[in-house]
Structure formats: C-alpha cells, structure tokens
Amino acid sequence: DARVTQTPRHKVTEMGQEVTMRCQPILGHNTVFWYRQTMMQGLELLAYFRNRAPLDDSGMPKDRFSAEMPDATLATLKIQPSEPRDSAVYFCASRPGASYEQYFGPGTRLTVT
Amino acid sequence: GENVEQHPSTLSVQEGDSAVIKCTYSDSASNYFPWYKQELGKRPQLIIDIRSNVGEKKDQRIAVTLNKTAKHFSLHITETQPEDSAVYFCAASGGGGADGLTFGKGTHLIIQP
Numbered sequence: 404d405a406r407v408t409q410t411p412r413h414k415v416t417e418m419g420q421e422v423t424m425r426c427q428p429i430l431g432h433n434t435v436f437w438y439r440q441t442m443m444q445g446l447e448l449l450a451y452f453r454n455r456a457p458l459d460d461s462g463m464p465k466d467r468f469s470a471e472m473p474d475a476t477l478a479t480l481k482i483q484p485s486e487p488r489d490s491a492v493y494f495c496a497s498r499p500g501a502s503y504e505q506y507f508g509p510g511t512r513l514t515v516t
Numbered sequence: 517g518e519n520v521e522q523h524p525s526t527l528s529v530q531e532g533d534s535a536v537i538k539c540t541y542s543d544s545a546s547n548y549f550p551w552y553k554q555e556l557g558k559r560p561q562l563i564i565d566i567r568s569n570v571g572e573k574k575d576q577r578i579a580v581t582l583n584k585t586a587k588h589f590s591l592h593i594t595e596t597q598p599e600d601s602a603v604y605f606c607a608a609s610g611g612g613g614a615d616g617l618t619f620g621k622g623t624h625l626i627i628q629p
Binding site for chain 1: 565567614
C-alpha cells in the first residue's frame with residue numbers, strides 16, 4: 404500500500420531559525436501539493452508542482468517560504484526565518500497524472516517558539 | 517478564487533441514524549468535489565469524491581450528491597457507527613484549470629452510542 408511520506412513528523416524550533424520539511428510522493432505521482440492546517444484557517448493550499456515545475460504558489464508567503472522539487476521523489480518546503488504564526492501542521496499530498504484523487508502524507512507538526 | 521462553505525460545524529447523531537453534511541462553492545467552473553475524513557492527529561483520508569458530470573455517487577454507507585445549478589454538494593452517511601466519529605472536510609477544485617483543493621472549515625461528527 405503505497406503512501407506519501409513526510410519528514411520530520413514533529414519539529415520544534417525557535418523564532419528566526421530555518422525549517423526544512425521534506426516529502427516523498429507516491430512513486431509515479433506527477434503532481435505534488437503542499438497544504439497547511441491550523442485551527443483558525445483550516446486547510447489551505449500553499450503551493451503545487453506538476454512534473455517538478457511549480458504551477459501555483461499564490462498561497463505561500465513569498466518573503467519567507469520557498470518550495471522546490473529537486474527531483475521526482477522529493478519535494479521540500481522551507482521557511483526562513485520562521486515565526487510563531489507559522490506553527491501548524493504541514494501536509495504534502497500527491498496525485499497521479501490521470502486522476503483527480505489526492506493522497507495526503509502524515510504531516511509535519513511545526514511549533515515555533 | 518474559490519470559496520467553500522460547510523455546515524454544520526458540529527453534528528451529533530445517535531448510532532444507527534443518518535448524518536448529512538452540506539457544502540456550497542462559489543466558482544461555477546469547479547469540477548471536482550472530494551470528501552475527506554480526518555481523525556485526531558491523523559492525515560486527511562479521501563472517502564468519496566464526485567465529478568461535475570455526475571449527480572450522485574454511492575459507496576456502501578456513504579453517498580455524495582451534487583447540484584451544479586445551486587452550487588452545492590452533500591455527504592450522506594447512513595447507519596452511522598462509532599468509528600464514523602471524526603472531522604469531515606469537503607473541498608472543490610478545477611476552476612480555471614487549478615488543481616489545488618479549496619477546503620471547507622470541517623464538520624466534527626459525533627456518533628452517540
């Protein structure tokens with residue numbers, strides 16, 4: 404049963420530090436999404452890639468967030484510098500090219516103190 | 517952009533009864549409407565979805581209906597069981613060719629024994 408994997412699962416860091424979250428999509432899935440979940444805002448789309456090319460990052464604060472896909476098996480989301488308001492669960496999801504269904508990873512719970 | 521409204525925010529039903537959760541969307545170009553179930557501390561899991569060319573879809577105790585004219589869709593769970601207790605999210609995508617999901621705020625479904 405193939406699944407999206409994410410590392411780390413939990414991260415506690417101090418304000419101002421750099422945070423990097425990683426995602427391994429399901430093999431063969433060519434579209435990768437990053438979402439953020441908070442109690443106040445719910446689930447929000449941050450960015451997504453198709454065939455490693457960024458298609459939409461309008462949901463991402465541009466000054467501190469960056470997302471990349473160095474290769475087809477790895478997507479990264481970086482925050483620099485981190486702020487307390489970035490505390491959230493960050494989910495990666497992937498989708499095969501011929502389908503609409505998105506499959507979520509277990510998430511990275513980020514706490515910025 | 518797309519806006520998805522979801523009601524109610526909390527729903528308590530007796531075990532064995534039916535539960536209905538409703539969502540409305542704003543972008544008439546949206547063409548894909550999934551429902552996700554999320555248990556505490558876990559990833560959102562796709563439970564059923566519907567495309568805009570279909571009015572209804574059923575999978576055992578779960579069904580989804582879509583009214584494109586009114587721009588609303590609903591999740592129906594029959595013969596509810598304790599394991600149905602979770603937060604349920606509706607979502608929409610596809611407007612303007614966008615693949616990212618816009619989520620509702622979620623419904624906390626409580627099954628009373």
